[in-house]
Amino acid sequence: MDAEITLRVDGADQPVTVDTRTTVLDALRERLGNTSPKKGCDHGQCGACTVLVDGRRVLSCLMLAVAADGAEVTTAAGLANGDLHPVQRAFIDHDGFQCGYCTPGQICSAVGVLEESDGELSRAEVAERMSGNLCRCGAYPGIVAAVEQAAGEQR
Amino acid sequence: MDFFRPDSLAEALAAKAEHADAVPIAGGTDVMVELNFDHRRPAALLDLGRIVELHEHGRQDGKVRIGAAVPYARIIDELGRELPGLAMAARTVGSPQIRNRGSVGGNLGAASPAGDSHPALLAANAEVEIASIRGTRMVPVKDFYTGVKRNVLAPDELITAVHIAPATGAQQFSKVGTRNAMVIAVCAFGLALHPDQKRVGTGLGSAAPTPRPATKAEEFIATELDWESPKPLADSVLRRFGALVAEAASPIDDVRGSAAYRRHALAVLARRTLGWAWSEHLGGGRRACA
Ligand SMILES: Cc1cc2nc3c(=O)[nH]c(=O)nc-3n(C[C@H](O)[C@H](O)[C@H](O)COP(=O)(O)OP(=O)(O)OC[C@H]3O[C@@H](n4cnc5c(N)ncnc54)[C@H](O)[C@@H]3O)c2cc1C
Ligand code: FES
Ligand code: FES
Numbered sequence: 001m002d003a004e005i006t007l008r009v010d011g012a013d014q015p016v017t018v019d020t021r022t023t024v025l026d027a028l029r030e031r032l033g034n035t036s037p038k039k040g041c042d043h044g045q046c047g048a049c050t051v052l053v054d055g056r057r058v059l060s061c062l063m064l065a066v067a068a069d070g071a072e073v074t075t076a077a078g079l080a081n082g083d084l085h086p087v088q089r090a091f092i093d094h095d096g097f098q099c100g101y102c103t104p105g106q107i108c109s110a111v112g113v114l115e116e117s118d119g120e121l122s123r124a125e126v127a128e129r130m131s132g133n134l135c136r137c138g139a140y141p142g143i144v145a146a147v148e149q150a151a152g153e154q155r
Numbered sequence: 156m157d158f159f160r161p162d163s164l165a166e167a168l169a170a171k172a173e174h175a176d177a178v179p180i181a182g183g184t185d186v187m188v189e190l191n192f193d194h195r196r197p198a199a200l201l202d203l204g205r206i207v208e209l210h211e212h213g214r215q216d217g218k219v220r221i222g223a224a225v226p227y228a229r230i231i232d233e234l235g236r237e238l239p240g241l242a243m244a245a246r247t248v249g250s251p252q253i254r255n256r257g258s259v260g261g262n263l264g265a266a267s268p269a270g271d272s273h274p275a276l277l278a279a280n281a282e283v284e285i286a287s288i289r290g291t292r293m294v295p296v297k298d299f300y301t302g303v304k305r306n307v308l309a310p311d312e313l314i315t316a317v318h319i320a321p322a323t324g325a326q327q328f329s330k331v332g333t334r335n336a337m338v339i340a341v342c343a344f345g346l347a348l349h350p351d352q353k354r355v356g357t358g359l360g361s362a363a364p365t366p367r368p369a370t371k372a373e374e375f376i377a378t379e380l381d382w383e384s385p386k387p388l389a390d391s392v393l394r395r396f397g398a399l400v401a402e403a404a405s406p407i408d409d410v411r412g413s414a415a416y417r418r419h420a421l422a423v424l425a426r427r428t429l430g431w432a433w434s435e436h437l438g439g440g441r442r443a444c445a
């Protein structure tokens with residue numbers, strides 16, 4: 001069955017007709033041409049599809065588009081506002097990627113981490129809070145350093 | 156596939172009564188995996204996301220009442236002091252993104268023997284609040300599971316909440332897995348001291364077709380513990396407790412571990428968690444995590 005919904009994606013209202021079984025991830029990538037979130041596993045294990053829905057980090061492969069009707073969806077591509085977002089800057093500063101496939105998910109997740117935490121984060125805490133985002137290239141040292149930097153700047 | 160999105164519990168119950176085949180979806184962390192992999196093709200989904208009553212927690216008759224769809228992240232942040240055992244279990248679920256969405260109601264709905272909230276709910280003697288248009292009933296959690304991924308829900312019923320008495324003593328949760336994040340438990344154990352009732356509650360996970368308490372171990376330890384003038388526990392008592400917990404299991408061999416390994420590991424988890432909880436009781440101190 002089809003449903004007409006509107007997602008507010010990276011600041012722009014996007015009316016779209018989707019099958020009720022469509023995930024937010026597929027709606028973004030296949031219907032709206034926003035390929036920033038990646039499909040690594042399609043079952044919640046890799047984090048590559050992480051986006052922010054109404055400011056909270058969620059796995060877009062595990063959320064139905066119809067359940068996100070009217071919601072504000074932010075992808076890594078929509079974080080930059082003229083200048084790069086501080087988390088994006090930090091990933092560049094610390095080489096927090098290699099192939100880049102996991103990066104949009106890592107960045108949205110990191111923005112979620114900063115939102116969820118209110119204070120200093122140890123390395124171990126950053127690693128724990130980022131544990132839902134896998135990186136097959138093993139860029140973890142750079143990723144953790146980037147999140148530490150962004151958390152430090154936030155304080 | 157039809158998609159129902161009720162705004163209130165009353166509407167949701169009416170929808171469930173009319174469409175018994177509609178699959179409830181809370182956080183979606185189990186349901187969506189089944190949909191994406193075509194393991195399940197429901198005729199309809201019943202989205203619980205908008206129902207405020209299911210996303211609240213509060214006190215009722217001295218107990219903590221947690222709405223079925225309250226995500227683990229909020230249980231950890233907001234209920235860690237009253238319900239330390241459940242909060243410990245919640246901390247081990249999946250990943251932060253999974254904990255932002257996944258709920259105890261969903262864990263109960265799925266009724267997987269590997270669900271991490273079950274051992275904590277069993278140890279704390281939680282009760283499950285179940286509702287339909289016919290009315291509301293309370294089911295002790297030990298009677299809730301009826302088989303592998305089966306529970307007592309009738310087709311027109313929804314889980315609306317769990318009720319748990321705030322902790323009166325130390326609680327522990329421990330699980331064996333290959334790493335910290337995103338693993339299904341090889342086995343898990345929950346333990347709660349109830350000094351007010353002079354007893355110890357237990358719960359086993361991934362150890363039998365359904366989550367279950369280790370009743371003989373509970374009976375044994377209740378006679379061994381001196382609640383009036385607590386003393387350190389003899390190693391032989393801890394070992395006997397561990398052995399009885401292992402006996403309560405009827406585990407299987409699978410890719411995650413053999414039945415023999417699970418039994419062995421459960422005995423170790425039981426012995427350790429009781430040791431930790433009892434030293435906390437003796438010292439009045441508190442161990443943060445297993
Ligand atoms: C990557 C990943 C890692 C995971 N790791 C863990 C883990 O470590 N430990 C663990 O225990 N689980 C884990 N899970 C499984 C899942 O996250 C949990 O079982 C979670 O508690 C499900 O909650 P939910 O709200 O997302 O449920 P949903 O997926 O929404 O629902 C689950 C089931 O319960 C039913 N249901 C939901 N709410 C109700 C209700 N109110 N009344 C009646 N039925 C209802 C649904 O119809 C469905 O059958 C993991 C899942 C993924 C994808
Ligand atoms: S694609 Fe969503 S978690 Fe892997
Ligand atoms: S940079 Fe290649 S997967 Fe992370």
